[in-house]
Amino acid sequence: MIEIIPAGFLPILILILALWSVALTVFLIKTVTHYNKLTKGITKKELKEVLDQVLKNVSANSEKIKEIEKLADDIVKNNLYNIQKIGLTRYNPFAETGGNQSFCLSLLDGNGNGIVISSLHSRDVTRIYAKPVKKLKAFGYEFSEEEKNAVKNAKKLGKTNAKK
Numbered sequence: 001m002i003e004i005i006p007a008g009f010l011p012i013l014i015l016i017l018a019l020w021s022v023a024l025t026v027f028l029i030k031t032v033t034h035y036n037k038l039t040k041g042i043t044k045k046e047l048k049e050v051l052d053q054v055l056k057n058v059s060a061n062s063e064k065i066k067e068i069e070k071l072a073d074d075i076v077k078n079n080l081y082n083i084q085k086i087g088l089t090r091y092n093p094f095a096e097t098g099g100n101q102s103f104c105l106s107l108l109d110g111n112g113n114g115i116v117i118s119s120l121h122s123r124d125v126t127r128i129y130a131k132p133v134k135k136l137k138a139f140g141y142e143f144s145e146e147e148k149n150a151v152k153n154a155k156k157l158g159k160t161n162a163k164k
Contacts, residue, residue, distance in 0.1 A: 080110030087154030106150035
């Protein structure tokens with residue numbers, strides 16, 4: 001008698017075929033479960049109608065996503081005009097006063113525009129000044145070093161769309 005399959009190889013082949021059968025069974029169960037989830041609650045409809053409804057839903061969702069993306073872009077563009085960056089510098093401009101009672105406060109929008117408010121405190125009086133900022137630069141007035149530092153501190157808070 002001629003042996004086609006060696007005797008020691010037969011148990012290994014049976015084990016491989018059994019594992020393959022188990023793997024196919026698991027795959028089939030998952031596929032059937034997935035199909036049942038897709039058609040759950042559907043009565044007397046053809047699969048074509050179900051798939052057409054799914055495609056309509058996908059199309060409607062795509063349109064809604066485009067609308068939401070447009071709204072998000074509009075919000076980002078409009079938000080550029082809100083105060084987004086704040087910088088503060090405290091300092092002592094006069095030797096006869098103690099402490100850093102004076103300050104410069106920079107309030108800037110997303111384009112680098114806004115104002116710098118400066119307060120000079122002395123023993124007798126406190127004076128407050130405001131200067132405009134345009135694209136992170138002084139506009140109409142020169143900045144003091146402290147005001148420049150306040151704008152620089154505000155700029156550090158994040159990305160600014162102002163061109164340098």
